[in-house]
Amino acid sequence: MTGKVHKHFILIMSIVPPLGLAAGMVLLWNDLAGWVDLALLAVFYLLTGLGVAVGYHRLFAHRSFKTKKPIRLGLAVLGTMAAQGPLIVWTSHHRNHHSTADQEGDPHSPHLQAEEGLRGLWKGFWHAHMGWLFNQELESKPMRFTPDLVREKEMRWISQHFLSIVAAGIVLPGLIGFAITGEPLALLTGMLWGGLARIFLVSHATYAINSLGHMFGPKRFESKDESRNLGWMWLPSLGESYHNNHHAFPTSARFGHGRTEIDPSAAFIGMLERLGLAWDVVRPSPDRMAKRALGAQGAQQLEAEPVAGDDGRPGPTTPDPANPERELVAARDDG
Numbered sequence: 001m002t003g004k005v006h007k008h009f010i011l012i013m014s015i016v017p018p019l020g021l022a023a024g025m026v027l028l029w030n031d032l033a034g035w036v037d038l039a040l041l042a043v044f045y046l047l048t049g050l051g052v053a054v055g056y057h058r059l060f061a062h063r064s065f066k067t068k069k070p071i072r073l074g075l076a077v078l079g080t081m082a083a084q085g086p087l088i089v090w091t092s093h094h095r096n097h098h099s100t101a102d103q104e105g106d107p108h109s110p111h112l113q114a115e116e117g118l119r120g121l122w123k124g125f126w127h128a129h130m131g132w133l134f135n136q137e138l139e140s141k142p143m144r145f146t147p148d149l150v151r152e153k154e155m156r157w158i159s160q161h162f163l164s165i166v167a168a169g170i171v172l173p174g175l176i177g178f179a180i181t182g183e184p185l186a187l188l189t190g191m192l193w194g195g196l197a198r199i200f201l202v203s204h205a206t207y208a209i210n211s212l213g214h215m216f217g218p219k220r221f222e223s224k225d226e227s228r229n230l231g232w233m234w235l236p237s238l239g240e241s242y243h244n245n246h247h248a249f250p251t252s253a254r255f256g257h258g259r260t261e262i263d264p265s266a267a268f269i270g271m272l273e274r275l276g277l278a279w280d281v282v283r284p285s286p287d288r289m290a291k292r293a294l295g296a297q298g299a300q301q302l303e304a305e306p307v308a309g310d311d312g313r314p315g316p317t318t319p320d321p322a323n324p325e326r327e328l329v330a331a332r333d334d335g
């Protein structure tokens with residue numbers, strides 16, 4: 001996908017899904033859409049949201065766990081259906097974001113605007129939220145950031161068939177709605193709710209982590225960037241919103257630590273692990289977390305929150321060529 005095609009795709013995808021949501025709401029208001037459509041929205045939101053959070057982000061960009069091939073392929077396809085960009089392009093930009101977080105070279109930092117005051121704040125927000133996606137000159141540099149994925153034949157194929165997979169993700173909920181109700185109109189309303197409205201909602205939940213997650217909210221751990229925890233967004237982001245925790249421990253499979261930070265994506269990875277379908281799950285030890293915790297509150301919280309499955313030993317230093325982050329020390333869960 002060239003820069004120009006990518007830009008046009010993003011343009012279409014920023015206009016059509018909200019129109020789909022509006023059309024779906026009008027139909028719902030007039031009783032022409034119903035519970036099947038809302039169920040399709042919920043199910044496809046969860047599936048493609050996990051595709052991005054567990055697949056694109058934790059598995060492919062950060063390699064925070066290993067899993068069986070069919071699950072790897074499934075997560076790659078579901079993440080692609082979220083329509084946020086081809087797998088290899090998305091992960092390249094994301095690894096670049098971690099390697100330069102909030103400094104020159106970061107593709108979507110809200111803090112690199114020349115302007116001051118409210119105008120600068122708004123411009124920074126817009127750039128980090130969506131504006132950066134329209135930058136035709138921005139290169140994802142896959143050979144530099146994701147040589148591991150470029151080498152994988154299946155991942156190349158999934159990246160190359162991005163548009164077809166996105167289209168399939170819009171048509172599929174329509175077909176399921178039609179199969180359940182037998183109504184021809186359900187084909188349309190299923191595509192609007194489970195397809196377009198869902199793409200709009202999942203995308204903005206992800207984009208908000210890039211924008212708001214580098215602007216507002218508390219920092220729980222020391223990090224060299226402006227990342228913040230947006231606890232209130234745990235549900236729509238499926239646990240991705242503990243963004244300061246994530247920047248402090250980028251290779252960790254869990255972003256929410258302890259009982260108060262609910263992380264559905266980490267719960268999903270934990271479930272795979274218990275079923276023997278995920279292994280080498282990376283989690284920071286309580287010791288490492290305590291060292292990086294900010295303030296007395298952070299330290300106290302950590303004392304009360306042992307991490308399940310963590311052996312407590314400091315992890316080995318593992319320089320990882322595929323994760324060009326500043327934080328290269330990964331505590332591996334050996335247990």
Ligand SMILES: [Zn+2]
Nearest residue numbers: 097227243247
């Ligand atoms: Zn970030």
Ligand SMILES: [Zn+2]
Nearest residue numbers: 061094098250
């Ligand atoms: Zn990340």
